[in-house]
Amino acid sequence: MLGVLVGQLRFLRTVKPDSRTLIGHLWSGLLCRCPKCGKGRIFGFSLKVRDECPVCGLSFKAHDAGDGPAVAATFFIGILALAIALVIEFKYEPEMWVHVVVAVPVITLGSYLILRPLKGIMIAMQYRYRSVEIEDDNLGQM
Ligand SMILES: [Zn+2]
DSSP, rough: OOOHHHHHHHHHHHHTTSSSHHHHHHHHHHBBBTTSSSOSBBBBTTTTBBBTTTTOOBBSSTTOTTTTHHHHHHHHHHHHHHHHHHHHHHHHOOHHHHHHHHHHHHHHHHHHHHHHHHHHHHHHHHHHOOOOOOOOOOTOOO
16 A cells, blocks of 8 residues: 555656646646646736746636635535544543634635645646637737
8 A cells, every 4th residue: 555655656756747648737736837838837926826827828817717626625624624623622622712723723724725736736627628719809800
């Protein structure tokens, strides 16, 4: 089991973000890099997705992640926060304010930290599987 995991981690280290495989796209999304070139950053400040890749010029407007990453982040962080709360409650039986002091940073920081890679993966998967046509404002204007 551990050998398989180590082998997979070694494989992931050899994958270049710009490769055209599924793992390459997942990896570039996890690193929040452009799914086309693997070099340009997807995000500007905080969670705001750039309009286009600063390296290759791929438009990210057509690859909107929507609310999918937020739903997934809520699901994962909710389970994590519940597990932590249950462990604390059954092991230490603390006052209620201890749960608040522990849960608020776990939920806020955890959601923020997990949301960027989830959005990156969603954008990379949309780039890989969804054929989009960019609306060109200049079309039809002669
Ligand atoms: Zn790019």
